[in-house]
Amino acid sequence: MILTTPAKLALRVVALVYLAVLLAFPILTILWRTFAPGLDVFWASIRTPAAISALNLSLLIVAIVVPLNVVFGVVTALVLVRGRFPGRRLLSGVVDLPFAVSPIVVGVALIMLWGSQGWFGGLETLGIRVIFSVPGMVIATIFVTLPFVVREVEPVLREIGTEQEQAATTLGASGWQTFSRITLPAIRWGLTYGIVLTVARALGEFGAVIMVSSGFPGVSQTLTLLVHSRYIDDHNTYGAYAAATLLMMIAIVTLLLMTLLDRKRPAAHFAPTPARSHS
Amino acid sequence: MIRVTHAHKAYGTFAALDDVSLDIPSGSLTALLGPSGSGKSTLLRAIAGLEHLDEGAVLIAGEDVTHLPPQKRGIGFVFQHYAAFKHMTVRDNVAFGLVIRKRPKSEINRRVDELLEVVGLAGFQHRYPAQLSGGQRQRMALARALAVDPQVLLLDEPFGALDAKVRDDLRRWLRRLHDEVHVTTVLVTHDQEEALDVADRIAVLNAGRIEQVGSPEELYENPANPFVMSFLGSVSRLGDTLARPHDLRLERDASRAHAEADASGVPVTEAEVDRLVRLGFEVRVELRQPEADESFFAQLTRDEAADLDLRVGDTVWVRPTRTLAGTGDVPALAG
Ligand SMILES: Nc1ncnc2c1ncn2[C@@H]1O[C@H](COP(=O)(O)OP(=O)(O)O)[C@@H](O)[C@H]1O
Ligand SMILES: [Mg+2]
Numbered sequence: 001m002i003l004t005t006p007a008k009l010a011l012r013v014v015a016l017v018y019l020a021v022l023l024a025f026p027i028l029t030i031l032w033r034t035f036a037p038g039l040d041v042f043w044a045s046i047r048t049p050a051a052i053s054a055l056n057l058s059l060l061i062v063a064i065v066v067p068l069n070v071v072f073g074v075v076t077a078l079v080l081v082r083g084r085f086p087g088r089r090l091l092s093g094v095v096d097l098p099f100a101v102s103p104i105v106v107g108v109a110l111i112m113l114w115g116s117q118g119w120f121g122g123l124e125t126l127g128i129r130v131i132f133s134v135p136g137m138v139i140a141t142i143f144v145t146l147p148f149v150v151r152e153v154e155p156v157l158r159e160i161g162t163e164q165e166q167a168a169t170t171l172g173a174s175g176w177q178t179f180s181r182i183t184l185p186a187i188r189w190g191l192t193y194g195i196v197l198t199v200a201r202a203l204g205e206f207g208a209v210i211m212v213s214s215g216f217p218g219v220s221q222t223l224t225l226l227v228h229s230r231y232i233d234d235h236n237t238y239g240a241y242a243a244a245t246l247l248m249m250i251a252i253v254t255l256l257l258m259t260l261l262d263r264k265r266p267a268a269h270f271a272p273t274p275a276r277s278h279s
Numbered sequence: 280m281i282r283v284t285h286a287h288k289a290y291g292t293f294a295a296l297d298d299v300s301l302d303i304p305s306g307s308l309t310a311l312l313g314p315s316g317s318g319k320s321t322l323l324r325a326i327a328g329l330e331h332l333d334e335g336a337v338l339i340a341g342e343d344v345t346h347l348p349p350q351k352r353g354i355g356f357v358f359q360h361y362a363a364f365k366h367m368t369v370r371d372n373v374a375f376g377l378v379i380r381k382r383p384k385s386e387i388n389r390r391v392d393e394l395l396e397v398v399g400l401a402g403f404q405h406r407y408p409a410q411l412s413g414g415q416r417q418r419m420a421l422a423r424a425l426a427v428d429p430q431v432l433l434l435d436e437p438f439g440a441l442d443a444k445v446r447d448d449l450r451r452w453l454r455r456l457h458d459e460v461h462v463t464t465v466l467v468t469h470d471q472e473e474a475l476d477v478a479d480r481i482a483v484l485n486a487g488r489i490e491q492v493g494s495p496e497e498l499y500e501n502p503a504n505p506f507v508m509s510f511l512g513s514v515s516r517l518g519d520t521l522a523r524p525h526d527l528r529l530e531r532d533a534s535r536a537h538a539e540a541d542a543s544g545v546p547v548t549e550a551e552v553d554r555l556v557r558l559g560f561e562v563r564v565e566l567r568q569p570e571a572d573e574s575f576f577a578q579l580t581r582d583e584a585a586d587l588d589l590r591v592g593d594t595v596w597v598r599p600t601r602t603l604a605g606t607g608d609v610p611a612l613a614g
Contacts, residue, residue: 163362164362164363166358170327170329173379186366188366
């Protein structure tokens with residue numbers, strides 16, 4: 001498509017305004033509201049016991065969910081790409097389910113399953129509380145974040161094929177050596193992106209988690225739930241802004257950390273463009 | 280020596296290998312030659328252990344390796360599309376097998392330096408595969424396979440993805456390398472010229488079966504059947520008879536042609552000259568049998584052509600000096 005210069009300019013303006021109004025503006029407003037009263041006010045607001053507990057709980061959930069999603073996500077992606085069995089398409093559909101189902105529905109389903117009246121409710125009589133406690137929140141978060149690693153790793157696996165792995169095998173590498181030295185480095189980018197998305201969603205999940213949380217401040221409230229309760233229940237608008245800013249900061253730190261970790265390791269895609277010389 | 284006995288391999292109902300038995304002598308460079316889909320890769324991968332045979336056995340140096348995984352077979356394998364480890368430098372690629380074997384650092388460094396020298400990549404050791412040309416990548420893959428001192432080197436169309444010039448160079452280079460290193464080598468190719476050029480033995484495959492095994496000369500001069508004959512060079516078909524174009528003699532005089540033919544017992548065919556093509560020192564005479572409307576061609580030297588003084592539309596008598604019967608399985612060679 002060939003556009004005239006004014007048309008190009010107009011398109012650019014539209015795109016920028018769209019992004020500004022929908023993305024940049026709300027985020028900048030929150031940052032402005034958070035830091036306008038001064039850093040010490042912000043600091044005090046995120047140092048309350050409820051805020052500290054919420055931060056810890058959010059990080060705990062991330063720390064449990066991410067490793068589980070990495071392991072099962074990579075295994076599932078391998079099965080989907082390499083497996084030849086009936087029902088593979090069905091499995092692929094199941095992986096997408098969390099995208100299709102509203103988080104609230106997930107919460108309700110979990111209560112039905114794990115609540116005191118549910119199928120696995122017997123656990124509560126043994127003193128293991130799932131619903132309205134941390135395990136329930138972890139399960140809910142796993143549910144909504146499950147597709148990310150799978151869906152990011154899958155296309156990379158498909159693209160790299162199996163020849164490099166076969167070559168490693170003929171050179172004497174065991175199954176595990178082949179996976180850790182060949183497959184894992186090859187899917188690293190997809191995996192990194194999947195982890196970033198998982199962390200972001202795990203921190204920000206609201207609907208599914210609020211259904212299975214007792215909601216007690218300082219006990220079973222994540223940062224996202226804290227933002228909500230400060231705003232709605234406590235009418236503490238400033239506190240909500242501060243907690244939201246803290247959430248954003250964690251997400252940004254995660255993104256930076258993953259990028260830095262990746263850059264440390266040498267990789268082909270950091271090499272300059274192919275310098276073709278004759279053989 | 281590599282010995283394959285009664286190998287069968289089916290994909291669904293399709294037999295990729297159908298009772299294949301083959302001996303590959305130690306130190307030889309054997310080509311598995313055949314059209315696409317004839318089962319060459321399947322056979323090579325079965326030797327490597329990358330593919331499991333439904334029936335049959337594979338022996339390497341007297342040891343039955345049929346049920347051993349590729350790691351334990353002492354092989355080096357080179358893939359058509361290089362299978363370079365993209366996230367590793369050339370040096371790390373070549374060192375991979377030695378690192379896996381936990382060899383001492385000094386030994387690894389020495390061996391890798393030596394191999395990079397042999398394949399002419401010493402100046403490229405810190406590059407990534409993406410920064411190499413196709414030919415360089417394949418030489419890296421060869422060095423990587425050789426690093427672990429394999430008993431046998433298996434190459435699956437290693438030059439198939441390269442352009443003609445690079446392919447010719449690498450082919451010649453592989454032959455020289457083999458003359459120096461003497462590792463038993465099996466080369467898969469669908470290119471008869473490549474097989475004739477580098478191999479000292481050729482096994483011709485067709486539809487999952489071995490048609491003939493022998494030296495390039497044997498196969499070219501004494502093909503066991505029409506398939507081998509037509510796969511290993513040009514063939515002219517005169518009715519039921521097959522002959523190499525350079526084994527055809529042309530006569531203007533019918534009686535002389537018949538007199539010679541009666542002596543050797545080979546039929547004489549009448550044909551009309553369709554076209555004359557001069558290709559350097561040889562002349563290619565395109566001919567047509569008027570009654571059968573079949574086209575074929577003969578290769579003459581410039582002098583022979585000059586003596587005959589051929590023109591388009593002339594009628595000539597064609598007498599093969601060596602033939603292969605086009606029907607029946609008997610390798611009926613005359614001449
Ligand atoms: N994994 C597979 N599944 C189904 N058919 C296959 C598979 N691998 C090879 N084949 C079939 O087996 C036949 C022989 O294949 P191959 O050994 O790769 O042939 P070549 O290397 O001589 O071209 C081909 O017809 C191919 O389609
Ligand atoms: Mg092949």
